[in-house]
Amino acid sequence: MVNNQTFFDKLFHPKSVAIIGASAKLQKFGSRYLDALLNFGFKGKIYPVNPTTSEILGLKCYKSVKEIPDTVDVAFISVPAHLVPKVVMDCVDKKINFIVVFSSGFSETGLEEGKKLEEELLKIVKGGFTRLIGPNCFGVYCPGGGLTLLPGADFPRESGSVAFISQSGGLAERFCIYARSLGLRFSKVVSYGNALDINESDLLEYLIKDPETRIIAMYIESIKDSKRFMKLIKEAARVKPVVIWKGGLTEVGSKAAKSHTGAIAGKKEIWHAFFRQTGAIKAEGLEDLVDISLIFQLFSKPCGRNVAIICVGGGMAVASADACEIYGLKVPDFQPETVEKIKMLAQPVGVSLRNPVDLGSPFTPPEAYQEILKIAALDPKIDVLMVLVWHLPLFYGEKTFVDEDFAKKTFEAPIYVKNSIKKPIILILYETPLELEMLNAEKVRREIKNKHIEVGIPVYPNIERAARALAKFIEYHEFLRRNS
Amino acid sequence: MVNNQTFFDKLFHPKSVAIIGASAKLQKFGSRYLDALLNFGFKGKIYPVNPTTSEILGLKCYKSVKEIPDTVDVAFISVPAHLVPKVVMDCVDKKINFIVVFSSGFSETGLEEGKKLEEELLKIVKGGFTRLIGPNCFGVYCPGGGLTLLPGADFPRESGSVAFISQSGGLAERFCIYARSLGLRFSKVVSYGNALDINESDLLEYLIKDPETRIIAMYIESIKDSKRFMKLIKEAARVKPVVIWKGGLTEVGSKAAKSHTGAIAGKKEIWHAFFRQTGAIKAEGLEDLVDISLIFQLFSKPCGRNVAIICVGGGMAVASADACEIYGLKVPDFQPETVEKIKMLAQPVGVSLRNPVDLGSPFTPPEAYQEILKIAALDPKIDVLMVLVWHLPLFYGEKTFVDEDFAKKTFEAPIYVKNSIKKPIILILYETPLELEMLNAEKVRREIKNKHIEVGIPVYPNIERAARALAKFIEYHEFLRRNS
Numbered sequence: 001m002v003n004n005q006t007f008f009d010k011l012f013h014p015k016s017v018a019i020i021g022a023s024a025k026l027q028k029f030g031s032r033y034l035d036a037l038l039n040f041g042f043k044g045k046i047y048p049v050n051p052t053t054s055e056i057l058g059l060k061c062y063k064s065v066k067e068i069p070d071t072v073d074v075a076f077i078s079v080p081a082h083l084v085p086k087v088v089m090d091c092v093d094k095k096i097n098f099i100v101v102f103s104s105g106f107s108e109t110g111l112e113e114g115k116k117l118e119e120e121l122l123k124i125v126k127g128g129f130t131r132l133i134g135p136n137c138f139g140v141y142c143p144g145g146g147l148t149l150l151p152g153a154d155f156p157r158e159s160g161s162v163a164f165i166s167q168s169g170g171l172a173e174r175f176c177i178y179a180r181s182l183g184l185r186f187s188k189v190v191s192y193g194n195a196l197d198i199n200e201s202d203l204l205e206y207l208i209k210d211p212e213t214r215i216i217a218m219y220i221e222s223i224k225d226s227k228r229f230m231k232l233i234k235e236a237a238r239v240k241p242v243v244i245w246k247g248g249l250t251e252v253g254s255k256a257a258k259s260h261t262g263a264i265a266g267k268k269e270i271w272h273a274f275f276r277q278t279g280a281i282k283a284e285g286l287e288d289l290v291d292i293s294l295i296f297q298l299f300s301k302p303c304g305r306n307v308a309i310i311c312v313g314g315g316m317a318v319a320s321a322d323a324c325e326i327y328g329l330k331v332p333d334f335q336p337e338t339v340e341k342i343k344m345l346a347q348p349v350g351v352s353l354r355n356p357v358d359l360g361s362p363f364t365p366p367e368a369y370q371e372i373l374k375i376a377a378l379d380p381k382i383d384v385l386m387v388l389v390w391h392l393p394l395f396y397g398e399k400t401f402v403d404e405d406f407a408k409k410t411f412e413a414p415i416y417v418k419n420s421i422k423k424p425i426i427l428i429l430y431e432t433p434l435e436l437e438m439l440n441a442e443k444v445r446r447e448i449k450n451k452h453i454e455v456g457i458p459v460y461p462n463i464e465r466a467a468r469a470l471a472k473f474i475e476y477h478e479f480l481r482r483n484s
Numbered sequence: 485m486v487n488n489q490t491f492f493d494k495l496f497h498p499k500s501v502a503i504i505g506a507s508a509k510l511q512k513f514g515s516r517y518l519d520a521l522l523n524f525g526f527k528g529k530i531y532p533v534n535p536t537t538s539e540i541l542g543l544k545c546y547k548s549v550k551e552i553p554d555t556v557d558v559a560f561i562s563v564p565a566h567l568v569p570k571v572v573m574d575c576v577d578k579k580i581n582f583i584v585v586f587s588s589g590f591s592e593t594g595l596e597e598g599k600k601l602e603e604e605l606l607k608i609v610k611g612g613f614t615r616l617i618g619p620n621c622f623g624v625y626c627p628g629g630g631l632t633l634l635p636g637a638d639f640p641r642e643s644g645s646v647a648f649i650s651q652s653g654g655l656a657e658r659f660c661i662y663a664r665s666l667g668l669r670f671s672k673v674v675s676y677g678n679a680l681d682i683n684e685s686d687l688l689e690y691l692i693k694d695p696e697t698r699i700i701a702m703y704i705e706s707i708k709d710s711k712r713f714m715k716l717i718k719e720a721a722r723v724k725p726v727v728i729w730k731g732g733l734t735e736v737g738s739k740a741a742k743s744h745t746g747a748i749a750g751k752k753e754i755w756h757a758f759f760r761q762t763g764a765i766k767a768e769g770l771e772d773l774v775d776i777s778l779i780f781q782l783f784s785k786p787c788g789r790n791v792a793i794i795c796v797g798g799g800m801a802v803a804s805a806d807a808c809e810i811y812g813l814k815v816p817d818f819q820p821e822t823v824e825k826i827k828m829l830a831q832p833v834g835v836s837l838r839n840p841v842d843l844g845s846p847f848t849p850p851e852a853y854q855e856i857l858k859i860a861a862l863d864p865k866i867d868v869l870m871v872l873v874w875h876l877p878l879f880y881g882e883k884t885f886v887d888e889d890f891a892k893k894t895f896e897a898p899i900y901v902k903n904s905i906k907k908p909i910i911l912i913l914y915e916t917p918l919e920l921e922m923l924n925a926e927k928v929r930r931e932i933k934n935k936h937i938e939v940g941i942p943v944y945p946n947i948e949r950a951a952r953a954l955a956k957f958i959e960y961h962e963f964l965r966r967n968s
């Protein structure tokens with residue numbers, strides 16, 4: 001019998017795929033997926049299937065998968081729900097390894113007809129050689145295998161260390177788009193929809209052993225086999241972080257989940273206990289899921305809770321200290337020598353040089369500013385340096401108060417000091433005001449963000465999100481120590 | 485004796501001001517303030533004061549305020565701390581109504597010297613005719629009076645209904661910049677720093693009766709006279725919403741507050757009781773303060789808790805319903821007729837048409853989409869319509885799937901339906917992915933945001949912020965009903 005790993009490798013790195021339901025109408029999901037695969041640069045063979053056409057986008061089209069004169073590793077199906085059972089049957093006959101059913105119109109509709117169709121599907125694949133993902137899903141994104149998700153957004157071609165498995169197709173797509181822009185890179189992403197055959201546990205089991213995956217992120221509304229899932233999550237959390245966003249935790253959310261993927265979302269209390277017991281990391285929403293995954297991607301070693309905060313503005317310092325403490329971080333006083341050293345570099349008045357550091361003015365000369373960051377980080381009490389920047393509009397907004405060299409050296413200060421300190425750094429780069437005149441500042445913000453991510457400095461848009469992600473990172477490593 | 489209103493009107497609408505400490509060096513705070521006032525278009529007389537110069541920015545410069553051959557309503561002081569008492573003494577002699585002391589270096593330093601200087605200042609002004617704001621503050625922004633805050637960001641010239649009083653100068657500036665870009669407009673903004681003479685209670689007392697101010701927002705770290713403040717807040721909350729962000733609620737935050745404005749921030753528990761008892765609205769940070777103020781600015785009438793959610797994507801629907809319920813809103817089932825009507829307009833599969841509505845595809849024809857919004861809002865169970873939009877990148881991103889007319893009609897749908905339904909609408913316009921290639925989508929996002937704000941539709945970047953602000957709006961009106 002093939003083991004889980006070899007078996008799933010075919011799903012993620014197929015040599016040949018069939019796209020059933022691709023048509024000349026490019027707005028249709030089947031054709032959009034074909035187009036997306038071609039654009040993404042899938043290297044294997046692609047066989048469009050449609051009984052009414054002989055060619056699509058320059059590729060020969062087959063009337064049925066049975067006519068394809070080749071083995072097929074994965075079939076993607078996008079035909080109306082009532083035609084799905086027949087098409088799946090053909091795939092089973094053809095001994096195709098995996099079927100991904102994009103089509104919706106099954107149990108998630110809540111209608112008898114949809115439930116019956118889904119039962120019919122299950123009978124066809126149950127216990128057989130061919131395994132099925134979906135229905136009602138967006139499929140698989142695996143840069144290493146040249147596969148991308150429906151409907152075909154432009155995802156990174158390079159592989160990364162984050163896997164994402166999602167009951168929701170739309171959220172799989174949004175996660176990838178949003179996370180991509182914050183610097184996340186992916187190993188495998190699977191939208192598994194109604195989880196009729198292959199479910200979250202099957203995918204999890206594979207990802208635990210997948211050497212390419214260092215972090216597992218999940219969006220789930222319900223689970224099919226809770227005992228198995230619980231066992232696997234416990235196993236997973238001991239070898240790599242598992243970050244879970246549970247949708248449908250509230251009563252209305254749970255009702256909505258039912259009509260989304262036919263899921264029974266389960267009691268809030270049960271889920272709270274689940275997070276306590278398993279070591280899985282709870283994410284509070286899409287942003288949180290991305291934020292937490294990002295810090296695990298960029299920080300390789302565990303760290304302590306003591307942060308140094310460097311910012312401009314006393315209110316900012318107060319608010320930042322509040323936010324850190326709320327999320328369980330600590331903002332300890334510096335050693336007296338640290339304060340003395342910073343004092344020699346900072347402006348004389350309007351400052352507070354204990355931790356949190358309020359530098360008073362955004363116009364501290366950049367060389368002094370860089371040195372201050374370094375001194376704060378090197379304080380023996382400090383584990384992590386947090387640098388707050390909200391003054392992009394002052395440097396790149398309507399009016400410019402400094403020259404470009406000054407601005408560049410200021411905003412890239414964390415990059416300059418990164419090599420001389422071995423402690424982790426987080427940049428908090430506040431969003432620019434939402435005005436059209438601020439688009440230049442926004443452009444610079446995005447450039448600065450990219451440069452920091454490239455050297456391994458996570459960037460967050462506010463202190464709350466940074467503190468929350470860092471706290472989850474630390475808590476996970478504490479969990480590992482307790483359970484080692 | 486002059487009453488509070490007539491008296492403070494001179495602070496906000498001075499006929500003549502002196503700027504003490506303005507110099508030829510334009511980087512200095514005094515000169516920057518002078519420059520800012522000129523740019524902002526202050527219509528009254530401006531008298532720079534500096535014993536070492538005869539002219540600054542084309543204005544005649546006086547050696548001392550005593551030499552100014554005119555009455556002076558407000559003097560702004562920006563000289564080194566140790567010179568402040570002498571200068572203030574001159575202002576008192578000159579019978580200037582208000583002194584705004586920008587200078588820092590007083591009790592907030594925690595040093596004996598600073599505390600002594602502050603005591604000296606207090607002795608000079610205590611109980612006298614001249615009143616003092618600060619020290620260690622950024623002053624006053626009042627578009628109606630032509631005044632702006634230090635250091636001189638470009639604030640709106642038109643007046644609005646939101647007042648903001650802030651212990652922190654930096655946060656006063658950041659609040660105005662950030663809030664401006666989200667559509668907030670201001671009556672009066674005061675950064676009052678160390679609150680040596682004029683404090684939060686004095687300002688509050690004025691704002692309660694200020695006809696221009698409909699909403700009072702505050703950032704406070706500490707209060708000077710808690711009994712008076714409590715009484716005034718109770719009085720204020722009964723006539724207009726008072727939204728308070730309390731800085732320094734945690735232990736470290738409180739420590740930071742002490743070195744910011746010399747404030748004793750007070751126990752967390754006391755503040756919790758304060759919010760429960762007074763009807764003041766608690767904001768959890770700068771964004772929250774702006775979000776809550778915005779909904780009060782744009783929504784004039786009270787509304788109920790039942791929201792209709794229209795979005796694209798089942799996961800989005802689940803997550804939105806979760807967020808609404810967490811903040812105490814309700815997402816009730818529509819009446820059967822509403823669902824039937826929407827069904828005739830939505831695509832046939834991949835949708836969920838109960839509330840929350842998942843339209844399945846972002847490519848619903850805009851006329852049908854507009855009609856769906858209208859039908860959902862008109863359901864008799866619904867109080868507020870929430871429209872979620874995350875698909876800007878699909879329409880204005882790397883690839884464009886629709887023409888401009890389609891996109892425009894889709895994204896402006898809430899504006900189109902606004903006139904035909906009398907219920908409040910909120911647009912949730914998700915931020916675009918943070919990539920340089922997405923700057924065009926970001927530009928469109930900002931344009932769409934502006935257009936909605938203009939017609940009275942608040943715009944938030946995610947469902948959590950929208951739900952939180954709406955819940956606070958509703959809770960305040962419930963408080964008013966209970967206390968009427």
